[in-house]
Amino acid sequence: MIDIHNHVLPFVDDGAQSMEAAIEMCRIARRDGITHLVATPHANFKYNYNRDAHLERLAELQRQVPEINLMLGCDLHLSFENFEDAMENPKRYAIGDTRYVLIEFSDFGVPRSVLNALQLLHGAGMVTIVTHPERNLLLRGRFDLLEELVNLGSVLQITANSLTGFWGEEAQRSAEKMLRNGLEPVS
Numbered sequence: 710m711i712d713i714h715n716h717v718l719p720f721v722d723d724g725a726q727s728m729e730a731a732i733e734m735c736r737i738a739r740r741d742g743i744t745h746l747v748a749t750p751h752a753n754f755k756y757n758y759n760r761d762a763h764l765e766r767l768a769e770l771q772r773q774v775p776e777i778n779l780m781l782g783c784d785l786h787l788s789f790e791n792f793e794d795a796m797e798n799p800k801r802y803a804i805g806d807t808r809y810v811l812i813e814f815s816d817f818g819v820p821r822s823v824l825n826a827l828q829l830l831h832g833a834g835m836v837t838i839v840t841h842p843e844r845n846l847l848l849r850g851r852f853d854l855l856e857e858l859v860n861l862g863s864v865l866q867i868t869a870n871s872l873t874g875f876w877g878e879e880a881q882r883s884a885e886k887m888l889r890n891g892l893e894p895v896s
Contacts, residue, residue, distance in 0.1 A: 799835045840866050
């Protein structure tokens, strides 16, 4: 099993706050059957995304937990600065050496220009994966927008625990509705 969205890198965002915590997160993931884990630190107004520094930290973590395969990705928020850089250097934000990039939407607004931004990323050869739309207060009720994102070529990534109710009834209902409506999210 592959976990494509995990904030396991220590000291870089709101995820693991120590190397010990990161090691334990990896060991728990491996016990749960995960063989490959993608570390996806945030890239937004609050957290700077320095791929070279993150790769160094990932290599150190990999040495500590050789029983799981680690890769670097990014949880990219499409701010103006990030988008410009993502267009110039799309591989900087991709999962490993792939063309897949995780996109996280704001909880405060989804401008129509985001669709154009995603189209440009797709035109640059990237495949966008919209992270946990069922947990986003603005996206989970906008199935018209989610359908539009899928039709553009984006993939939806729901959080597995949303289906169990861990993130609340609204997130669970939204995740279930995505599945029923054939929006084909990945988890």
